Amino acid sequence: MNNDSSSRWRNVILNSGVLTLLQFFTIILRFINQTVFIRILGKEFLGLNGLFANLLTYLSFAELGIGISIVFSLYKPLHDNDKKKISALMNFLKRAYIVIGIIIILLGIFLLPILPYVIKDYGSISYVPFYFILYLSNSAISYFYTYKRSILIADQKEYKSSFNTFKYTLIQTVIQILVLYYFKAYSIYLIVATICTFISNISISNLVNKEYPYLNSKNNFKLKLNRIELHEIKNNIIGMVGSRIGSIVVRSTDNLLLSTFMGLAVVGVYSNYLLIVTSVSTVLLKLISSVTASVGNLVVENNSKKSFFIYNSHFYVNLIMTGITSACLLVSLNPFIEAWVGKTYVLSKITVLVIVINYFIDQLRQSSIVFVSAYGLFVPNGKKSIIEAIVNFLLSLFFLTEMKLGIQGVLLGTIVTNLIVNSWFEPFIIFKNGFHLVQYFLKFYLKTYLFNLLLMIFIIGLLSSLIGIIDSYIQLPMILIAIMNSMIISVLLLLIILVIFKNQANVVYIREKIFKKIFSKK
Numbered sequence: 001m002n003n004d005s006s007s008r009w010r011n012v013i014l015n016s017g018v019l020t021l022l023q024f025f026t027i028i029l030r031f032i033n034q035t036v037f038i039r040i041l042g043k044e045f046l047g048l049n050g051l052f053a054n055l056l057t058y059l060s061f062a063e064l065g066i067g068i069s070i071v072f073s074l075y076k077p078l079h080d081n082d083k084k085k086i087s088a089l090m091n092f093l094k095r096a097y098i099v100i101g102i103i104i105i106l107l108g109i110f111l112l113p114i115l116p117y118v119i120k121d122y123g124s125i126s127y128v129p130f131y132f133i134l135y136l137s138n139s140a141i142s143y144f145y146t147y148k149r150s151i152l153i154a155d156q157k158e159y160k161s162s163f164n165t166f167k168y169t170l171i172q173t174v175i176q177i178l179v180l181y182y183f184k185a186y187s188i189y190l191i192v193a194t195i196c197t198f199i200s201n202i203s204i205s206n207l208v209n210k211e212y213p214y215l216n217s218k219n220n221f222k223l224k225l226n227r228i229e230l231h232e233i234k235n236n237i238i239g240m241v242g243s244r245i246g247s248i249v250v251r252s253t254d255n256l257l258l259s260t261f262m263g264l265a266v267v268g269v270y271s272n273y274l275l276i277v278t279s280v281s282t283v284l285l286k287l288i289s290s291v292t293a294s295v296g297n298l299v300v301e302n303n304s305k306k307s308f309f310i311y312n313s314h315f316y317v318n319l320i321m322t323g324i325t326s327a328c329l330l331v332s333l334n335p336f337i338e339a340w341v342g343k344t345y346v347l348s349k350i351t352v353l354v355i356v357i358n359y360f361i362d363q364l365r366q367s368s369i370v371f372v373s374a375y376g377l378f379v380p381n382g383k384k385s386i387i388e389a390i391v392n393f394l395l396s397l398f399f400l401t402e403m404k405l406g407i408q409g410v411l412l413g414t415i416v417t418n419l420i421v422n423s424w425f426e427p428f429i430i431f432k433n434g435f436h437l438v439q440y441f442l443k444f445y446l447k448t449y450l451f452n453l454l455l456m457i458f459i460i461g462l463l464s465s466l467i468g469i470i471d472s473y474i475q476l477p478m479i480l481i482a483i484m485n486s487m488i489i490s491v492l493l494l495l496i497i498l499v500i501f502k503n504q505a506n507v508v509y510i511r512e513k514i515f516k517k518i519f520s521k522k
Contacts, residue, residue: 020283033176036181049135066100071153084223090148115132138194236379273333276333276336298374323497395416396414
């Protein structure tokens with residue numbers, strides 16, 4: 001495996017480019033699917049689908065972050081071409097995922113009795129427990145055979161896994177639309193998803209078997225990790241437990257609280273905004289997280305100052321992309337929703353503002369999350385995440401029930417939690433336990449993170465006000481307004497960013513790496 005700098009950057013560009021393109025097409029499929037879903041089944045079923053997704057995310061706690069821990073553990077043996085160690089790790093992951101799938105089924109069954117208590121208008125839809133069992137089946141079966149995707153991720157070949165996922169997502173979407181159109185049956189819709197997930201996992205398993213044939217050799221098939229290796233993985237998993245709790249509570253509480261206190265229709269309306277924001281976030285996450293394996297290989301070199309510089313470069317790229325996408329969302333969400341599904345699904349401007357601020361602040365964390373994973377800092381981050389989970393739940397519940405802020409209240413809880421807990425702690429543990437350059441942390445946090453965060457919010461606020469004035473003077477179809485708003489604010493913000501950061505060392509470094517050392521090279 002070639003680990004020189006040029007090879008690493010080529011892999012970064014390949015992964016980022018392919019993953020982003022595939023994610024873009026996947027988003028189109030999701031919008032088509034959800035449009036048909038809304039037209040045929042309506043708000044309540046849309047809300048039920050969103051609630052099920054959140055409940056199953058809670059059940060995914062059973063995974064305990066084992067997959068991430070194994071990906072981290074694979075970096076070095078892949079770097080050293082240690083086939084026996086790789087095989088032992090994959091054998092361990094296979095056994096773990098089979099157990100996890102069974103546990104999720106059992107936990108899901110135990111959840112059935114609480115469904116009436118987390119759905120305010122439970123009686124409005126019949127056969128809810130049956131639908132939940134079908135949804136549960138798709139989630140549980142996703143853990144069988146999918147473990148082999150981990151080696152592709154660690155080996156900087158995630159794009160191959162994504163090709164597989166996209167192919168079966170396309171097949172699934174086409175069949176589900178036909179099912180909705182001809183049968184109007186949510187149950188068959190869910191069965192199709194389960195079958196496609198299973199076939200996709202079988203397919204990726206066959207692909208990995210061809211690329212890494214030694215994984216199936218009789219000698220390697222029974223290899224196991226030794227006591228020291230198991231202890232190391234156990235420590236990482238223990239750390240990931242806290243991270244899983246934090247991630248699940250912060251990202252999956254919204255629909256649960258809204259369903260419990262406001263009903264499925266509200267969840268359905270919010271789900272459309274969530275689909276758009278999540279789609280944009282997922283594209284950026286593919287770009288941002290696709291370099292994790294490359295960062296992991298960089299970490300193996302044990303050059304703290306180089307890693308520190310790359311971290312700063314990563315942050316600035318993330319900041320620019322997050323700023324532009326946040327600006328586009330702020331000025332185009334409501335026009336797009338109105339054009340897509342109608343005025344009855346449109347939320348207030350202040351709610352949209354809170355949604356976008358939540359997206360912006362959460363997305364800025366991703367640079368730190370990449371380096372936390374690459375350095376394997378699961379234990380200290382896990383301890384933080386338990387506090388994060390408690391603070392987020394209590395704040396969201398308070399803003400929702402006591403302040404009566406609805407969707408805004410749920411998101412405000414997440415925003416405040418990210419600011420007072422995550423924004424400083426995640427980079428701090430990287431500087432302390434990763435780079436071992438804790439003396440640079442305060443300067444980074446105040447000058448690089450907070451200053452640029454406030455600067456970007458200020459600029460976007462001014463530009464969005466300008467766009468609002470322009471919109472008041474024109475009469476166009478809503479879809480054209482959404483497109484026009486996004487184009488104008490993107491161009492204006494990009495020009496301002498180019499002026500502000502034209503001499504910023506990290507931005508200059510990234511530009512030179514991408515354009516001079518990759519695309520201009522023979």
